[in-house]
Amino acid sequence: xxxxxxxxxxxxxxxxxxxxxxxxxxxxxxxxxxxxxxxxxxxxxxxxxxxxxxxxxxxxxxxxxxxxxxxxxxxxxxxxxxxxxxxxxxxxxxxxxxxxxxxxxxxxxxxxxxxxxxxxxxxxxxxxxxxxxxxxxxxxxxxxxxxxxxxxxxxxxxxxxxxxxxxxxxxxxxxxxxxxxxxxxxxxxxxxxxxxxxxxxxx
DNA sequence: CACATGATCGCCT
DNA sequence: GGCGATCATGTGG
Numbered sequence: 001x002x003x004x005x006x007x008x009x010x011x012x013x014x015x016x017x018x019x020x021x022x023x024x025x026x027x028x029x030x031x032x033x034x035x036x037x038x039x040x041x042x043x044x045x046x047x048x049x050x051x052x053x054x055x056x057x058x059x060x061x062x063x064x065x066x067x068x069x070x071x072x073x074x075x076x077x078x079x080x081x082x083x084x085x086x087x088x089x090x091x092x093x094x095x096x097x098x099x100x101x102x103x104x105x106x107x108x109x110x111x112x113x114x115x116x117x118x119x120x121x122x123x124x125x126x127x128x129x130x131x132x133x134x135x136x137x138x139x140x141x142x143x144x145x146x147x148x149x150x151x152x153x154x155x156x157x158x159x160x161x162x163x164x165x166x167x168x169x170x171x172x173x174x175x176x177x178x179x180x181x182x183x184x185x186x187x188x189x190x191x192x193x194x195x196x197x198x199x200x201x202x203x
Numbered sequence: 204c205a206c207a208t209g210a211t212c213g214c215c216t
Numbered sequence: 217g218g219c220g221a222t223c224a225t226g227t228g229g
Binding site for chain 2: 217218219220222223224225226227228229
């Protein structure tokens, strides 16, 4: 068990409400764009001291590996930090940006194929501030996710999990990705996906 | 409302 | 030594 940052208590979930189809390894191994779309509307949940906390994902971005200038694995870059991106689909890749904010990614494809989906925003359960997780750094902060969780296997570990929702499919819109002006032509690729009806999408 | 800035550190050149 | 897959706060129009 990883005993670090505590999740925001307002994100407490009823475990009974988490009886949703849990993505299998095969779900994460699919094409990265398919996973990025499939994660919009899914739930991310973390268990801390025996209780569950989490939210419904409303915004994601796909990062396509060695050929994607915006990806940390661009040109085959492989450092200790990025290593989890090279793991099998379903692992977690967490990194620190600007020296203070964490960003959580779900690794896709197979071992040796460094692609991932950035979790950019989520909305908490009823009662939680709508924009508490409206941004990748805020999402990690609210759930207490840090680099200590990087490399964790979502399909095997029990502390952080992804659940697919049974409710209505969201109206998914797309756009170019945020904050990657340095990425050349890749900056215009339509790899950001979000729930067009959510108030928790980042701005 | 639209910028502009500071915080803070690991990775890359 | 520069800058980033960010965010909160401050200024000015």
